[in-house]
Every structure is written in structure tokens, then in C-alpha cells.
Amino acid sequence: MIGVVVVEDDFRVAQVHAEFTERVPGFRVVGTANTAARALELIAQHNPDLVLLDNYLPDRPGVALLAELGTDAIMLTAATDPATVRAALAAGALNYLVKPFTAEQLADRLTAYARYQARLPITGAAVDQDEIDRAMRLLHDGDRPAAPKGQSTLTAQLVLDALRRGGQARSAAEIAEELGIARATAQRYLAALAQDGRARMTLRYGASGRPEHQYETTAR
Structure with missing residues (x-):
């Protein structure tokens, strides 16, 4: 606590x-x-x-x-x-x-602080530069604009958390299935997260040749 x-x-x-x-x-x-x-x-x-x-x-x-x-x-x-x-x-x-x-704005910053504290505790083994960089990114992960008009900040956070849990690039369909939301809704929130820098979008080409958008969190 x-x-x-x-x-x-x-x-x-x-x-x-x-x-x-x-x-x-x-x-x-x-x-x-x-x-x-x-x-x-x-x-x-x-x-x-x-x-x-x-x-x-x-x-x-x-x-x-x-x-x-x-x-x-x-x-x-x-x-x-x-x-x-x-x-x-x-x-x-x-x-x-x-x-x-x-x-909500305060909660975002407090949640980011909790992740920072967990990543960089006061006591423990020495950390390297990558670990320090991760901690600093986590500390300011809550410093983001509010969700776009018509979107829920809570849903945006759930989508972002799902990306973090996955540990790798994921599609809107995968996120939608995990959270129980429509694929179009997941796609909309993922696109917004990519726009404000919390996620990164790449393309994956399947057997059909049609590219599929893949997303991963930028805070690791």
C-alpha cells in the first residue's frame, strides 16, 4: 500500500x-x-x-x-x-x-507513479540504464491528454493494459476478444493510443496479402 x-x-x-x-x-x-x-x-x-x-x-x-x-x-x-x-x-x-x-487525471498520474515505484524501489540491486529509462517512461505514462471526444479514458486504459500484458504486437481483433468489446471499438482506441504516442503501429502481411495493423505499447 x-x-x-x-x-x-x-x-x-x-x-x-x-x-x-x-x-x-x-x-x-x-x-x-x-x-x-x-x-x-x-x-x-x-x-x-x-x-x-x-x-x-x-x-x-x-x-x-x-x-x-x-x-x-x-x-x-x-x-x-x-x-x-x-x-x-x-x-x-x-x-x-x-x-x-x-x-481521472490525478488517478492516471498516481497509477503511473505506482508502476514507477515498483520498477525502481528505494532498496534493491543496482539497475542499468535500460531499467532507469523504463522507470522514467512509466513515471510519465499518465501525462497524456484526455481521451478524444466520445471515448472513455477508462476503456483507453483497459486497451493499453491489454497491450502491456500481451508483451508483443497485437491486433484489434485480439484486443477486442480479450476485453469483450467490438473490433471496431478496439481499433478506434488503438489508433488513438498510437496517435498520442502510447502505442506503436506496425503492419503484418498475412497469406491473403492484405496488411493487418498490429499495435504494441511504447512503454516497456
């Missing part, structure tokens, strides 16, 4: 973010803080894996707090000026999500 501390100056917003987080399987909010000082107290008490951090805190800016956290952090803030964004990334923020955002 991934322990999370939510740091947000508005207690109502903090509660919303906590509720969004706990909807994501594998995540548990261990505390919420409305100030930087309280955030440090909770971190020392609970030793969370992840902090969801606002920038506009009453006692100190979130970006000034980042280096002291001693834990992974994702910024959840309305601050959009380049200086703040760059300062947050330079101080170690793993991701940056601008308010207002949907539960």
Missing part, C-alpha cells in the same frame, strides 16, 4: 484530493496538512511514500518545502508561471498537475 500525505491550504480541497487519491487501488492517505510545518510533522510521523503538495501554503511556498520532504512528491497547484514550475522540478517534484483537475 502506498502511503500518501496531502498538503493543501484549503481543508475542503485537501479532503477532495484525499478522496480522489483513495479511489485509486493501492493508495492510502495517511494524513492531510494545511501548512508546511504540519506537513513536516506528518511526514516524520507516518513516513509516507508520496506527498501531494500545493505551492500556496500560508507559512512557506510548497516549492521551498520540496527539498526537505525526504520523500517523493507530486505538485498539485494552481501556480502556472514558468519560474515556479522550473523550481518545483529542480527541487525534485516527480510530476506537476495544475488545478483544477479531474479525479
Whole structure:
């Protein structure tokens, strides 16, 4: 279970973010803080894996707090000026999500973080460059635009997960059979995933000579 501390100056917003987080399987909010000082107290008490951090805190800016956290952090803030964004990334923020955002957008980033954490745990054997590259790709796998109009982000994620499970290039017919959806639907979602870079499309020529579209995930 991934322990999370939510740091947000508005207690109502903090509660919303906590509720969004706990909807994501594998995540548990261990505390919420409305100030930087309280955030440090909770971190020392609970030793969370992840902090969801606002920038506009009453006692100190979130970006000034980042280096002291001693834990992974994702910024959840309305601050959009380049200086703040760059300062947050330079101080170690793993991701940056601008308010207002949907539960789905946060869930995408949390799910990507969970995969990153599993791929690159704090303790364990040394890793090579390929493993580091895979971990970095996984970390930002949730940084994608919403599904095209008329499409469900949940279905898009299911299709993407099916590609990952397969471990090799797969056709729309194979994905459709596995997920119990129409082939045309699978094809539409696969094409959208390829368009935004989450999947790669190739052609396979069968006995009939007609090419068949094959898809594989770009995050390995």
C-alpha cells in the first residue's frame, strides 16, 4: 500500500484530493496538512511514500518545502508561471498537475507513479540504464491528454493494459476478444493510443496479402 500525505491550504480541497487519491487501488492517505510545518510533522510521523503538495501554503511556498520532504512528491497547484514550475522540478517534484483537475487525471498520474515505484524501489540491486529509462517512461505514462471526444479514458486504459500484458504486437481483433468489446471499438482506441504516442503501429502481411495493423505499447 502506498502511503500518501496531502498538503493543501484549503481543508475542503485537501479532503477532495484525499478522496480522489483513495479511489485509486493501492493508495492510502495517511494524513492531510494545511501548512508546511504540519506537513513536516506528518511526514516524520507516518513516513509516507508520496506527498501531494500545493505551492500556496500560508507559512512557506510548497516549492521551498520540496527539498526537505525526504520523500517523493507530486505538485498539485494552481501556480502556472514558468519560474515556479522550473523550481518545483529542480527541487525534485516527480510530476506537476495544475488545478483544477479531474479525479481521472490525478488517478492516471498516481497509477503511473505506482508502476514507477515498483520498477525502481528505494532498496534493491543496482539497475542499468535500460531499467532507469523504463522507470522514467512509466513515471510519465499518465501525462497524456484526455481521451478524444466520445471515448472513455477508462476503456483507453483497459486497451493499453491489454497491450502491456500481451508483451508483443497485437491486433484489434485480439484486443477486442480479450476485453469483450467490438473490433471496431478496439481499433478506434488503438489508433488513438498510437496517435498520442502510447502505442506503436506496425503492419503484418498475412497469406491473403492484405496488411493487418498490429499495435504494441511504447512503454516497456
